[in-house]
Amino acid sequence: MRFWFPIRRLPKATWLAALGSLLFLGCGVEPDINSTSSKSVIYSQTSRIRGLDPASAGEVSSSMAIARIYEGLLEYDYLTRPYKVKPLLAESMPEVSADGLVYTFKIRKGIYFQDDRCFPDGKGRELVAADFVYSIKRVADVKNVSSGFWAFNKRIKGINAFQEASKSDEPTDYSIVVEGLQALDDRTLQIKLTDPYPQLLYILAMHYSFAVPHEAVEFYGRDFVNHPVGTGPYRLVEWKRNSRIEFARNPKWAETGRVETYPTEGTPDQEAAGLLRDAGKTLPFIDRVVQYVIDDATTPWMMFLSGQLSLSAISRDNWDAVITGDKKLNDSLEKRGVDLISSPTLDIYYIGFNWDDPVVGSSADPEQDRRNRKLRQALSCAYDFG
Numbered sequence: 001m002r003f004w005f006p007i008r009r010l011p012k013a014t015w016l017a018a019l020g021s022l023l024f025l026g027c028g029v030e031p032d033i034n035s036t037s038s039k040s041v042i043y044s045q046t047s048r049i050r051g052l053d054p055a056s057a058g059e060v061s062s063s064m065a066i067a068r069i070y071e072g073l074l075e076y077d078y079l080t081r082p083y084k085v086k087p088l089l090a091e092s093m094p095e096v097s098a099d100g101l102v103y104t105f106k107i108r109k110g111i112y113f114q115d116d117r118c119f120p121d122g123k124g125r126e127l128v129a130a131d132f133v134y135s136i137k138r139v140a141d142v143k144n145v146s147s148g149f150w151a152f153n154k155r156i157k158g159i160n161a162f163q164e165a166s167k168s169d170e171p172t173d174y175s176i177v178v179e180g181l182q183a184l185d186d187r188t189l190q191i192k193l194t195d196p197y198p199q200l201l202y203i204l205a206m207h208y209s210f211a212v213p214h215e216a217v218e219f220y221g222r223d224f225v226n227h228p229v230g231t232g233p234y235r236l237v238e239w240k241r242n243s244r245i246e247f248a249r250n251p252k253w254a255e256t257g258r259v260e261t262y263p264t265e266g267t268p269d270q271e272a273a274g275l276l277r278d279a280g281k282t283l284p285f286i287d288r289v290v291q292y293v294i295d296d297a298t299t300p301w302m303m304f305l306s307g308q309l310s311l312s313a314i315s316r317d318n319w320d321a322v323i324t325g326d327k328k329l330n331d332s333l334e335k336r337g338v339d340l341i342s343s344p345t346l347d348i349y350y351i352g353f354n355w356d357d358p359v360v361g362s363s364a365d366p367e368q369d370r371r372n373r374k375l376r377q378a379l380s381c382a383y384d385f386g
Contacts, residue, residue, distance in 0.1 A: 039285070041310045044292040044300040048242050051225040054210040055138040058147030063207045068247050068289065069114075070210035070230035073105055073132065073189075074201060079266035079275065085205045089127065089231065093201075100196035105129075105189040114252045116229045118219035124252055127231055129183035131211040136181055137174055138217070139208050141166040148208030155200070156180040157192045174214070233260075233284040247289045260284075311341075351380055 047061035054066050075088040087093060091106040113124035136156070139146045140163040152159050157180030166172040180192035193200065203209060216229035228236050234247040252258075264279040278285070294300045297315035304312035314322050324330055329340040353376055355361040360376055363369040 040288040040290065041286050042290040042292075043309055043311050044294040044303070046293070046295055048293050049239075049245060052228040052236065052239075053144075053225040054135070054207045054212060055141075055144050055146045055148065056225065057207065065245065065247075065291075066207045066210065066228070067232070068234040069228045069232045069236060069250075070207065070212065071232045072204055072206070072210045073107075074205045076205055077263065079263045079270055081267055085201050088205075089211060100198070101193045103191045103193075103200065104184075105191075107132075107187045107189060109187065110256060110258065111231050112252050112256050112258075113213050113216075113229055113231055114235050114250050116216060116227075118213070118216040118227075118229060124229075125213070125215075127211055128186040129189040130186070131213060132189050132209065133178070133181050133183050134174060134214050135212045136209055137162060137178065138212065141172045143172055146208070148206070151203045151206065151208050155193055155195075155197050157194055234289065237288075242293050244293070245291050249284065249287045351383060 045061065047059065049062050049065050050059060051057045051062055052066055052069065054070050057063060057066055071089050073088060073090040074085040074093075077084055077086040087108075089108055089111055091108050094103040094105045096103055107127065107129050109126075111127040113119070113127065115122055115124045119125055136152060136159075138144055139148050139152060140159050142163060143166060149163065154160060156178065158178040159180060162176055162178050165176055180194075182190045182192075184190055191200070211231060213229055216227065217224050220227045226239065231252075233250055233253065235250045237246040237248045239245045260283045262278045262281045262283055264276070266276050270276060292300070292303075292309075294303075297313070298317070300309055300312050301315050301318055303309045322330060322333065323340075327342075329338065353360045360372055360379070363372055
């Protein structure tokens with residue numbers, strides 16, 4: 001589920017979690033994040049969050065942070081195998097035309113953007129279908145320099161004409177009609193495709209299509225990247241770039257009576273692993289999430305041992321001191337209530353080369369091109385992906 005505390009795991013990753021810190025709480029009034037009874041998760045990562053604008057953020061660290069604040073029509077049902085998407089801000093899965101070109105979504109009622117000063121009286125308004133039209137147009141707007149236009153490029157009818165119009169020196173006119181992107185009414189969104197594109201459902205679970213209120217973009221302007229305003233379970237409390245970011249439970253959920261629950265079905269292996277013990281409980285579980293950016297492996301490990309972090313990866317230097325010969329946690333850490341979490345994952349690594357670079361790129365000179373190719377191969381072989 002999207003509301004689990006996210007741990008970005010490495011292949012066959014092993015993490016330690018201080019169970020005393022991972023206490024869960026259902027929806028309720030806004031928590032006092034300074035209270036000792038507040039349920040928090042504090043962790044670190046090396047990747048820096050570049051921004052919190054769904055249209056322009058492309059790397060994993062930013063998209064994970066964005067997903068705490070913003071939401072889309074669909075989300076992944078992570079306990080289902082094989083993976084599939086399910087409704088989130090949509091009432092149900094879309095009605096799809098026989099030719100696979102028209103997708104019609106019904107938008108859930110009673111979903112509100114968080115309270116923010118960009119709205120009249122600071123009160124967040126209800127989500128409508130036009131918010132998705134606006135949000136996808138923002139991805140197509142060249143002025144936003146979005147890394148996600150590939151998801152809609154030549155797929156939605158009229159979206160490329162809108163992108164071309166946005167190249168004007170004048171402010172982009174969002175009233176321009178895109179044939180394939182229509183809010184038929186406040187609760188109905190229709191997407192028309194140029195060709196069948198079954199991947200659209202998975203695209204709509206990505207942050208590029210998350211709902212953004214036009215009021216926030218217009219109010220904050222270029223600083224919108226630092227002032228996220230979403231419908232999600234958390235809101236941004238504080239962000240010290242390249243150092244620390246903090247999220248707290250979005251009180252709008254409790255105010256509007258919104259209820260989301262943990263999944264009730266899974267595979268036998270998932271049930272054996274304890275992933276269904278919270279079945280049917282109200283989400284989100286956690287009041288507060290604090291994330292540090294720490295480059296070296298030693299510092300977060302020492303912070304974990306001193307109780308400053310809720311979980312930590314085990315650095316190579318500490319492996320033998322932490323893990324026994326039979327791959328279990330040593331007795332001293334077990335007695336402290338520390339839990340060992342190990343899980344295989346599928347990851348893709350790659351090295352990118354600047355094709356225009358005269359040293360590693362392509363060349364019109366066949367001999368130079370051969371040397372460059374050999375150099376690229378050597379660099380690829382020299383990199384330790386382990």
